[in-house]
Amino acid sequence: MKMSHPISQANENSPYGDLTLEEFYKKHQIIHEESFMLNKRKMKLFTQTWRPEYCANNNHLHHQQFKGLVAMVHGYTADSSWISELTAVAIAKLGFLVCALDLQGHGQSDGYPGHIPNIQHVVQDCTQFFDSVKSQKPKLPSLLYGESLGGAICILISLQQKYGWDGLILNGSMCGISSTFKPTRPLEKLLPVDALFAPTWKVVVTKPVASKSFKEEWKRRLVAKNPNRRSSGKPPAATELEFLRVCKYIRMHCHELEVPLIILHGEDDVVCDPEAATFVYESAASKDKTLKILPGMWHMLIGETGENVELVFGTIFSWIQERAVKDFLRTISSFI
Template sequence: MNNNNNMKIFTQTWKPNSPSTHLLGLVAMIHGYASESSWIFQLTAVAIAKLGFHVCALDLPGHGFSDGPRGYITDINPLVTDCIQYFNTARLNFQEEHPDLPAFLYGESLGGAIAILVALKQKKEWRGLVLNGPMCSVSAKFKPMWPLEKFLPAAALVAPRWRVVLTKSLVEKSFKEEWKRELFRRSPRAGKSEHPPARTSLEMLRICKEIGRRSRELELPLLVVHGREDSVCDWEAAEKVVEMAGSKDKTLKVVDGMWHQMIGDTVDNVEFGFGLIFSWLKNRAQLER
């Protein structure tokens, strides 16, 4: 699709591959920073489709096959608008054929923050929100060391695209298993986004403050799964978002020993974490019937 700025935004969908699979609903997915809807992220999309969901996702601007400077985000709002534009079309097309089936939002890391902002703008459109290691606050272990953090606003103004180690390596801090770390880096579209530019880092911090301020406005069913050893996004900030959310149906699961990228963790944690997510989606979809 073309967004409001006439940028080409790559989109794709997955469906259950067996005609006998009972269709449960739609899941709209948003990937994290420096990721894309293909490569490793699509393993989750395929797994959710096999459960019986129609799944759709897009590459955020500056990521994957979409247009835009690689990993450079000065304002999150256009990205939120792109997600709403695509998901509205996907949801309407799906509900023309399946008007009684629910639609859910799913987001990882930065995609989790964007999913929260989408849900806040479309309070009546989604039947549930699943957040996997969401960026509700940047971990102190990932932030640039003092005094670089104090100089970040000035750096963002003077040299907004500067990537000189304002933060730790995102990939090194995200994937526990080394072979998965290297697999992620082998994506032909990975680019050089392990260290976000100064302007992007500043916008990430601003997004976290907005989410903290507006979390009471969340009213839809909510599941948050977070690694306790996540050194990119702070699980305690996610806990506060869940506590403050106005949702009557809300669950937080903090997984001991797990890092930031659930799919990059050990087999036991991968199976446990995604088992929680898959069970939640199936149970909430069945409750809607």
């Protein structure tokens, strides 16, 4: 099934183009629900789900009416709405139940803007919400989708819930931070001290991330107009230190990944290191794994030209549908 990604209908002022959000959902025949949950640290986190209209009646649904569940994790300084939501809608239109949340310090969730001093807390938040959605449809094939930092979080979830997921999609994932965006060596050595005594101090000298993430300029302007955007992209000291630790942990443990896996990464990504993504692919124990290093493309693949967006997300959508069908057939065969 070929379809255009909804980013093709956006403009620099709104991801929904000239439509209201309600008109956008109606046009794409999507049922959207949003709520808040309390995590174990008593923080209020914003959560969302999307589903096709024909799967709207929960009281009379059999799990076969959905092709599967896709749990999405957004990147640093982003959130689960605005541009990220367009991919959620595209996947839901294919017949999937899609869920996502705003990470702490992002979007409409509680927390100091852009501050993630402990990645395990964020992993715990994601699993708490995703498990609650999975429990409503326990027999659905379940896939994780992560962009940038969200990709690193999805890897950590997969490592912790080894047999809880049927597929892992990594889009420009943070398997390693590019040397261009790492702090200089003197600052990197001082990070533990800065993180201890001034955890929210944005001492780290980095370049504006958006300018090197989205190739099309109008999409950069669209990102800047996100009403839920809360961070400029320069992480506080404790957050930067945690990101470096996460990348080191992933490098040490990615060989333990056994889940079906697809990695898509821009060859010219100067934010997250494509060589680190290649290392994860080569090290993973997954028998079903795919790597696509995309020539000339940048960090955020949705920020590419229309033709490249269709190439990238056409690959992702096909992979998601194929894995859901494989898992469904495997489930059926187990009862025969």
